Amino acid sequence: MSHPVALDRPGERVVLMGNEAIARGAIEGGITLAASYPGTPSSEIGNTLARVAKKLGFHFEWSANEKVALEVAYGASMVNQRVICPMKHVGVNVALDILNPITLRGVKGGLVVVSTDDPSQHSSRTEQDNRWMGKLNDVPIIEPSSPQEAKDLTKYALGLSEHVKLPVLIRTVTRLSHMRSDVELGEIEDLGRKPEFDWEGFSYRVAGFEKLFRRHKERHEKIDAVEAEFEKVPFNLVKNNGEKKGIIGVGFSFTYVKDALEALDVEDKVAWMKLLTPHPLPQKKVGEFIKGLDTLLVAEEVDPYVELHIKALAKDINPDLKILGRLDGTLPREGELSHELIDEKISDILGLPKKPQERAEIEAEKDELLFDRMLTMCAGCPHRSSLYALKQAVKAVKGDLMNVVVNGDIGCYGLAHAPPMAFEDTYFAMGASIGVSQGMQQMGVDTIAWIGDGTFLHAGIPALQNAVHNGANIKIVVADNAAVAMTGFQTNPQMGVTATGDKVDPIMIEDIAKASGVKHVEVVDPYDLDAAEAAFKRMLEAEGVAMVISRRECAMVAVRKMRPERPPVYAVDPEKCIGCKQCLNNYGCPALMWNEDERKASIDTTLCMGCDSCAQVCPVGAIGRRD
Amino acid sequence: MDTFKIVVAGVGGQGTLLASRLLAEAAIKAGLHVKIGETYGMAQRGGPVMGHIQIGGETNNPQIRKGEADVLIGFEPAEAVRRGVTYLKKDGLALINTRKTAPVEVVSGMMPYPDMNKLFALLGKVTKNIHTFDATGIAEEAGDPITTNIVMLGSITESGLLPYSEETVVNTMKEGLKPQFIEMNMKAFELGKKAYHSL
Numbered sequence: 001m002s003h004p005v006a007l008d009r010p011g012e013r014v015v016l017m018g019n020e021a022i023a024r025g026a027i028e029g030g031i032t033l034a035a036s037y038p039g040t041p042s043s044e045i046g047n048t049l050a051r052v053a054k055k056l057g058f059h060f061e062w063s064a065n066e067k068v069a070l071e072v073a074y075g076a077s078m079v080n081q082r083v084i085c086p087m088k089h090v091g092v093n094v095a096l097d098i099l100n101p102i103t104l105r106g107v108k109g110g111l112v113v114v115s116t117d118d119p120s121q122h123s124s125r126t127e128q129d130n131r132w133m134g135k136l137n138d139v140p141i142i143e144p145s146s147p148q149e150a151k152d153l154t155k156y157a158l159g160l161s162e163h164v165k166l167p168v169l170i171r172t173v174t175r176l177s178h179m180r181s182d183v184e185l186g187e188i189e190d191l192g193r194k195p196e197f198d199w200e201g202f203s204y205r206v207a208g209f210e211k212l213f214r215r216h217k218e219r220h221e222k223i224d225a226v227e228a229e230f231e232k233v234p235f236n237l238v239k240n241n242g243e244k245k246g247i248i249g250v251g252f253s254f255t256y257v258k259d260a261l262e263a264l265d266v267e268d269k270v271a272w273m274k275l276l277t278p279h280p281l282p283q284k285k286v287g288e289f290i291k292g293l294d295t296l297l298v299a300e301e302v303d304p305y306v307e308l309h310i311k312a313l314a315k316d317i318n319p320d321l322k323i324l325g326r327l328d329g330t331l332p333r334e335g336e337l338s339h340e341l342i343d344e345k346i347s348d349i350l351g352l353p354k355k356p357q358e359r360a361e362i363e364a365e366k367d368e369l370l371f372d373r374m375l376t377m378c379a380g381c382p383h384r385s386s387l388y389a390l391k392q393a394v395k396a397v398k399g400d401l402m403n404v405v406v407n408g409d410i411g412c413y414g415l416a417h418a419p420p421m422a423f424e425d426t427y428f429a430m431g432a433s434i435g436v437s438q439g440m441q442q443m444g445v446d447t448i449a450w451i452g453d454g455t456f457l458h459a460g461i462p463a464l465q466n467a468v469h470n471g472a473n474i475k476i477v478v479a480d481n482a483a484v485a486m487t488g489f490q491t492n493p494q495m496g497v498t499a500t501g502d503k504v505d506p507i508m509i510e511d512i513a514k515a516s517g518v519k520h521v522e523v524v525d526p527y528d529l530d531a532a533e534a535a536f537k538r539m540l541e542a543e544g545v546a547m548v549i550s551r552r553e554c555a556m557v558a559v560r561k562m563r564p565e566r567p568p569v570y571a572v573d574p575e576k577c578i579g580c581k582q583c584l585n586n587y588g589c590p591a592l593m594w595n596e597d598e599r600k601a602s603i604d605t606t607l608c609m610g611c612d613s614c615a616q617v618c619p620v621g622a623i624g625r626r627d
Numbered sequence: 628m629d630t631f632k633i634v635v636a637g638v639g640g641q642g643t644l645l646a647s648r649l650l651a652e653a654a655i656k657a658g659l660h661v662k663i664g665e666t667y668g669m670a671q672r673g674g675p676v677m678g679h680i681q682i683g684g685e686t687n688n689p690q691i692r693k694g695e696a697d698v699l700i701g702f703e704p705a706e707a708v709r710r711g712v713t714y715l716k717k718d719g720l721a722l723i724n725t726r727k728t729a730p731v732e733v734v735s736g737m738m739p740y741p742d743m744n745k746l747f748a749l750l751g752k753v754t755k756n757i758h759t760f761d762a763t764g765i766a767e768e769a770g771d772p773i774t775t776n777i778v779m780l781g782s783i784t785e786s787g788l789l790p791y792s793e794e795t796v797v798n799t800m801k802e803g804l805k806p807q808f809i810e811m812n813m814k815a816f817e818l819g820k821k822a823y824h825s826l
Binding site for chain 1: 689731
């Protein structure tokens with residue numbers, strides 16, 4: 001089945017995820033290039049574009065990191081091509097260094113950056129609100145409230161970007177990126193533009209700082225022009241019949257507001273505004289809306305960005321206006337909104353009775369009864385085997401696990417902190433494991449950097465070279481599962497295949513390490529626990545920067561490749577099992593089970609993928625292949 | 628029409644998302660609006676996963692209000708109870724796979740898996756309409772435990788509560804699944820339908 005985003009059937013309704021809708025919007029807007037780096041909750045935008053790029057004839061790539069992705073996108077924009085560059089919110093931190101000059105120099109072909117923010121941190125280290133990033137750089141921001149708008153406004157943003165010569169930021173939140181709904185498809189534009197550098201435009205050509213300083217004024221004029229446009233756009237909706245209470249719902253937050261008004265049956269008692277353009281704020285339109293109100297609730301995720309700007313605006317227009325939101329504590333300062341929260345606040349404003357909490361007791365009973373279901377690595381995950389072998393090696397060489405700090409990094413293997421492995425002490429940002437390990441080690445604390453293949457290639461290389469150049473004595477384990485697994489199996493430069501399936505020469509991490517001056521580099525298969533342990537011991541005993549690449553394909557990929565065949569069947573021989581629980585307590589693969597009555601371990605064959613590691617862990621040889 | 632609301636509860640890797648998508652695509656075929664909200668953590672597998680499906684109606688937000696779901700499709704008993712207690716309406720239908728997926732807390736001996744009778748007794752305070760069966764066992768019978776989601780789909784279809792016909796569901800499956808897996812999935816679907824009655 002071809003993907004619905006590739007359908008040339010305007011008017012047809014299809015089910016699209018918010019992220020797929022953004023991809024479709026870019027396709028309808030006539031992009032000829034898209035560059036991205038995966039990261040939840042943005043990854044499906046790139047996944048979708050990758051799938052249809054060849055068929056539709058545009059270039060898609062998973063770039064080395066977000067900064068490179070935006071540079072590639074900008075290069076194409078400069079030669080008059082429409083482009084999109086999606087990334088997760090913290091990816092924008094990485095890309096910021098190039099985003100900033102782009103806004104000063106201007107764009108040629110429409111350039112849309114997508115930031116998928118993650119309020120409540122479903123899958124991120126921070127719930128950073130990237131509307132500040134737009135504000136910081138005078139980038140217009142559009143926040144859709146539905147998949148339909150995500151599609152329509154991505155297309156619109158490409159045109160706007162081109163028109164005002166600024167990049168435009170489409171900002172989503174996880175709930176929108178990951179929701180699905182029926183979306184009506186539009187026309188796909190085929191612009192057929194010849195790529196050519198604008199020799200006359202000069203705006204991006206080399207210039208002295210003085211000339212660039214003038215561009216700052218130009219940038220302000222551009223953002224003013226966008227504000228004038230945002231006053232008129234049809235998608236900032238207002239319903240105001242002279243009510244005294246008003247609500248502004250920004251982007252996706254509007255959906256909680258609209259549904260609450262209906263559920264509480266108070267549509268006629270409240271004025272509302274659906275605001276999809278937080279920056280620049282259409283001050284006239286918003287001013288007009290708040291002029292006659294006595295109370296205003298601002299619903300937005302996650303910082304009080306619009307609320308703060310409305311406070312400034314109200315000072316002149318309606319100084320007595322009572323503004324409720326995240327600043328005054330009406331809404332919490334952190335986290336997503338919810339039906340319960342918005343229902344309650346609207347009820348409060350209108351003086352409606354509080355809805356009783358009906359199931360508080362059963363919920364409390366449930367919390368008592370249920371586990372949290374902590375995250376863990378998959379059954380047969382090679383990272384678990386690597387960690388098991390690494391722990392044995394550290395105990396042997398360092399005497400105690402606590403004699404070395406393990407600095408982890410971003411990826412599935414970051415779950416090394418979870419029990420029963422519990423062998424990871426820190427993790428921060430892409431590639432940071434190597435730099436922080438160096439700083440600790442050079443102050444005299446032994447360290448191991450624990451980093452994945454994808455993350456190493458994203459941001460680990462400069463830190464590696466820095467460590468070698470500065471004479472550090474750090475140990476690096478690359479947990480190499482030949483997959484960008486956590487975000488859904490995108491490609492990276494080591495895989496020898498591009499995002500759209502072209503075979504290319506792989507760029508191997510061991511070659512990079514050797515070329516960077518690492519003297520001790522070994523590659524080992526973690527499913528051979530003894531061999532891996534021996535390699536880790538040699539690494540720990542080596543002088544200077546030393547690296548072991550613990551390489552074995554991601555278990556999920558391996559099982560997929562086996563299909564329709566099932567993995568080899570492993571079982572515990574109950575005659576031999578002594579019930580010592582070492583496999584469960586020290587290895588802890590989710591395919592292992594414990595029978596309390598018989599005091600024996602067993603294996604869940606629906607989960608087991610036949611890696612053989614637990615068979616090597618068992619002290620009495622009770623685990624083995626059944627056939 | 629009133630919005631028909633389904634909550635799907637399971638564990639990452641169980642194929643809950645595909646089940647939600649098939650239900651949504653069938654709705655579109657039947658000319659109905661549809662919304663799905665997905666909640667999942669960062670891991671590919673092992674973490675709790677929840678899907679909210681709203682069919683028909685004109686709501687804007689993909690999340691179902693607490694206590695308003697018409698049906699709970701539980702792919703795993705503990706997860707079914709976790710979500711059912713919160714989201715299922717009074718006496719709504721609960722379809723639950725009894726096959727446990729033990730979390731790391733249980734595997735590594737930090738705590739036991741909760742007693743099944745206690746779990747279902749708790750959900751019983753919300754609804755008496757609970758149907759339980761070993762959907763994973765049935766899926767293995769169909770050829771691969773991966774088809775557990777299709778067993779569940781067959782079961783909800785057979786309940787007759789969906790606002791569209793079985794034929795619509797089957798056609799959606801045939802279009803949405805890889806051809807080489809259709810036969811196995813159709814078997815899983817039929818066994819799932821039977822499972823609804825074997826309660």
